[in-house]
Amino acid sequence: MDKTEISTRPERKTQSWTQDPEGVRRNILEAARIEFVEHGLRGARVDEIAAKTATSKRMIYYYFGDKEGLYRAVLEAMYERIRSFERGLDLSALPPREAMAKLAGFTFDYHAENPDFVRMVMIENIHHARHLSSSAKIAELNLSIIGVIRDIYERGVAQRLFRPGLSPLDIHLTTSALSFYNVSNRATIRQVFDHDMGAPEVLARRRQTVVETILAMLRR
Known part of the structure; x- marks a missing residue:
């Protein structure tokens, strides 16, 4: 040299x-x-x-x-990415049932296709969400999805398609939980039940189940 x-x-x-x-x-x-x-x-x-x-x-x-500042910035970028994709779905232009089905399907797909997002959320839970709590950006970002769900849900209630009395946050948590588990517990489910939740045909069935579960939860 x-x-x-x-x-x-x-x-x-x-x-x-x-x-x-x-x-x-x-x-x-x-x-x-x-x-x-x-x-x-x-x-x-x-x-x-x-x-x-x-x-x-x-x-x-x-x-x-420092390293924690870098870790927090990675979290912020990952939450910004999923919220940005959600904003691009243009759900306000769809009828309520179709909009909620599209959002549920997207949420399932995003988790399945982005296991690193699931992993980072799991890591942050180990740290008791200390870095999320110190990020005003993440708190603001995540309010947007609740607003999106509230708009769809209220339109559905007004049209007598959805039953009243549900919380937009509960709808979000149920959708996220069903989608998250399919990635976070993939290794243990494979070991315990010899069942690959990441197989394409399994993913397709689970996706349909998640969409139907959310719609059943909302149905009047």
Whole structure:
């Protein structure tokens, strides 16, 4: 390795940071997500994250403060992603039953296709939601889905399709629980019952069951 090669490597990292700071931030968050999902908050190492990015450990601390700040930012990005997809469903344009069925199906699909999201939520529960409670952004993000469900539900009640007296939060919790369990307990269910909840035909049946369960819960 000659001196020219040694001198140009740090410059490429500096240029990446100065020319595309948001790209560098996304790169850090992606590497951090993989590290936290694999090793949890306590086991994750910032050195390993830095080694997989286009920046340095020093710049990671510049962006996020410390490892817990980086972990919180990963959580925020993951919640922002699912809430962003939900906002893009355009459920207000659909009749209430169709809208609720679409939301339930989407929720099931999103969890099935994004097991890292489930893993991160499980890790945060181990930490008693300490990092969620310190994030005003996550609290605000998650209010949006309750508003979406409230709008669909109230339209359904007004049209005498849904029974009155239900809580939008309970509807959300039931939908999330049914979708979450199918991913979080996949390994234990396979071991105990020799049943693969991740198999395509099983997923299709479970998805239909979740949608039908939510609609039955709401039916007048």
